[in-house]
Amino acid sequence: MEEGGIQGHVQQTIVSMLKIKNESIRVFLAEALCTFSMMVFGLGSVAQVVTGNGTFGEYLSINIGFALGVAMGVHIGGNVSGAHMNAAVSFTMCVFGRLRWKMLPLYVFAQFLGSFFAAGTVFLIYYEAIHHYCGGNFTVSGPKATAGIFATYPAPYLSIYTGFFDQVLGTAMLLLCLMALADQRNKPVVPRGEPVGVGLLVLLIGISLGSNSGYAINPTRDLGPRIFTLMAGWGLEVFKAGNGWWWVPVVAPLFGGVIGALIYTTFVELHHPDRGSTETLPINEPECVRLDKYKKGSTDICV
Amino acid sequence: MEEGGIQGHVQQTIVSMLKIKNESIRVFLAEALCTFSMMVFGLGSVAQVVTGNGTFGEYLSINIGFALGVAMGVHIGGNVSGAHMNAAVSFTMCVFGRLRWKMLPLYVFAQFLGSFFAAGTVFLIYYEAIHHYCGGNFTVSGPKATAGIFATYPAPYLSIYTGFFDQVLGTAMLLLCLMALADQRNKPVVPRGEPVGVGLLVLLIGISLGSNSGYAINPTRDLGPRIFTLMAGWGLEVFKAGNGWWWVPVVAPLFGGVIGALIYTTFVELHHPDRGSTETLPINEPECVRLDKYKKGSTDICV
């Protein structure tokens, strides 16, 4: 942009005036925007499948919607905030010393805002479709339930114990694989291939660990839209349904994320030969060497 | 080609005679051909699903058809015209100083011609299939409607206001993500990975923002084939249907594109650290450095 030609000087002046140099604000804006985009795509795909009654996609469409939504989110925020878009990811990064603890609230708040406003946007765009589908009666359960467009609810047969384990396992597999995708001494994704790699991972989790409770595996992805539906007409039932299910996708992913990252570390990453023997390193230098430079202060997690 | 061997000299002479050096004509030809190809693939996939009655693909096939059609279009025109294939993209590039305004009519005309002739080609190839499907009665609405193979129409429940917002949002998400995919200081696609990256984006929009009105998000993609159907037997109804829906996918994407690009710029791109600190740049030099050389005059948008 700043190479804009004729009106170059004026433009450059405006650009410098508007440019935000505070890193926290930059991170906040990027994290909010990538979470918003991911959620517009993800929730939009659910809305389309639910209100389309099978004509506009199927369960697999939802898996692809969230998967590519995450991929686009990584493109949008990747090099600025790391594009976590998930409080469990941010939390795990803090536990593993890859994100400063004092940045955590900023990440979580940005993610929450992004998810909340994405729910609002999808609600506006699909308001008439939802209305048409359920006859204006916004319900959380039953044959024409629509609350599941925005937040996750457990299958009728699911106990809270298995549901908790389901969310722990899903998030553990997410972080276990994220660690592998980013481990430059193992077989990581191609440089700049992170968006597609992470997207395929999310697709896979939806395909294999999604039917019990809708694979939230993400506190902010679930809570923001749930609160939105509380306000938008579905009422308190969104918090009561499923024996008070709402807290499970908020709490369980925090445990799951740390467990998954710990498993990868203790089974694989910890035992790589010392970096001194760098002649075994792949020839393509890792793109994420920034991590080494910025040390613990970095907000960049290479994924 | 010019390394052709035995008949090399003759061939080279012919090649130099036929070679067009005027950049406008080169751009026009490439933009028309890539739009034509994209639309043959895209409209072909709709024709197949509609006339196949569920036997030859489903809604997801259409999403993939347009997505990969766009990807092939980028391969075909990418380095010559930038392969916009969408007047909203060209318009936004002009607003953001990445395409000269005087090139805009040429782009729009090439895109319109490409779309129009693609509609004609798909009509010829699938004429018998369409005839077989609807019994020779070409209608715009009703159970055996076929006008939707070529242009987009809104769902029965959709108001013109929500429809307009739907087209603004879809195109905004398109340009927001296109800007991110091409932002060399963020997490762009791998070099030469633009075709697949843009294709996945179009797949995603179809999966998440397609059921309200068929995700035209492209004035030329919609208007060219609509005019073709007017002439080919569907009559004036193609302009009257949906309370005169036709102008929405022509006008709304222009707003949407600029809004989306503006959002990415103000949330992310504007605040990248100064280029002076280039040691944080990825090692793989961006393929699109041409942009810097050609400055505003360039027709190459890196995507």
Add this chain to the structure above:
Amino acid sequence: MEEGGIQGHVQQTIVSMLKIKNESIRVFLAEALCTFSMMVFGLGSVAQVVTGNGTFGEYLSINIGFALGVAMGVHIGGNVSGAHMNAAVSFTMCVFGRLRWKMLPLYVFAQFLGSFFAAGTVFLIYYEAIHHYCGGNFTVSGPKATAGIFATYPAPYLSIYTGFFDQVLGTAMLLLCLMALADQRNKPVVPRGEPVGVGLLVLLIGISLGSNSGYAINPTRDLGPRIFTLMAGWGLEVFKAGNGWWWVPVVAPLFGGVIGALIYTTFVELHHPDRGSTETLPINEPECVRLDKYKKGSTDICV
């Protein structure tokens, strides 16, 4: 292999004895094997969908089967024979001076053999499944027809004229895009990305131009298995069906291929700025520079 360690010397001796240095034989073996593999995967996916009665995949599975089959074929034969796997591709390469004419019979024969034996292999593997599906009555048309597993047949509504045009268009789009994927002065696939690029192209053609007559777009892919079915129990009907359809996918693709390659050349490739101005070339050197070295004699087409 030749770095085999302990039994190294013995092994190396055997290897040199078995090594074939004649390029024609090397090309023949590679082209036959990659065509065989592509066809086992492709025909296998059709067999699975047809005999599975909807339980083991759908139309999209067949599209993916042939697409990834082609991708694997390119991996298997890519750097040896160019992995055409399609007589229309080989023929077009000859017309455009990228393959010596005297190599054409060798390519066609290898492709024919590969396709024929792949049909036989799929027949053996799925013999019991086919028998179970149709009750042992091998028919070319009717509700339990199974000849379509091996060769293509036109839809009942299709005239021979539209069918011919259908095959011309499909193959033209194939070659048009193949030329673009390999054009190093445009926006080609990433180095070594040819298998996936070509695979996505075949997927796209199946999704958009497949319902009229099953997108053979390949003389050898269609004729070899058709002759196999003649011998394996379906009888002469395989040549009589569809008003003697069998010659259309043999002849039309030859025209289509040349037309498609010609369109790309005249619309785009011919008008690239002279190679002298190589500073506009992408930084990643094209992997296919071999083409320039081997000149017309090369059997390597970069795709």
Add this chain to the structure above:
Amino acid sequence: MEEGGIQGHVQQTIVSMLKIKNESIRVFLAEALCTFSMMVFGLGSVAQVVTGNGTFGEYLSINIGFALGVAMGVHIGGNVSGAHMNAAVSFTMCVFGRLRWKMLPLYVFAQFLGSFFAAGTVFLIYYEAIHHYCGGNFTVSGPKATAGIFATYPAPYLSIYTGFFDQVLGTAMLLLCLMALADQRNKPVVPRGEPVGVGLLVLLIGISLGSNSGYAINPTRDLGPRIFTLMAGWGLEVFKAGNGWWWVPVVAPLFGGVIGALIYTTFVELHHPDRGSTETLPINEPECVRLDKYKKGSTDICV
């Protein structure tokens, strides 16, 4: 991790204490973890489709589940153990001198353990779903059979002879293509693209060679979960079903793997021009040159 900042020294001390330098243990841990992950994803996707009664995915979802599961497995174990995740792959690598024979039991045991515990994990997570689906009656055959979630069973029409050939062919195609994907003198996958390349291959085999008997093509993938189901309530029927089918996916893949690798070698790899003429090598140095260094002792198979 070892660059951890403030608590750096303490952390580094702990890290060196925990670091395992014995390569066999490192390989065992990595191979077990990547097999476990692959199988959790794969079996999870089957469980979801079976218990979801068509609401949570279809046959294609299972194909994608195993495909991306394998891809993630390669990311997790790729550079440590080679991520075979399949005793037939390990066996073939031994036969071809790419893995020491004395490492084979370790690989097989790691793969068996990983598969067994993955079956247990999926059983726990989906216990309530399975119970709900079949009413608590765990059966191997019949309309509500659930044993097929964990191990493979032949179609009712399949003879043991065709079934054996089916498993030989599937594994042969697997190894044939794996050899091609890794052959640096042919058209291999892009560097670091192995996970996606191998994943697409597994997807393809599931789409084209899956309906006869569920494409185990892997002794450990099948036997571990089968033994688990024996213990978990399905009883001895899991070994009796299909005329004692269980040994076929254990034995046939060993033959198939060697045959497939042999075919690729004799048709293609053996006849590459001598390495002395390295000027025809692709410019991107192969990432897997480690193979040359470690010679026969290497456990790294580049795939």
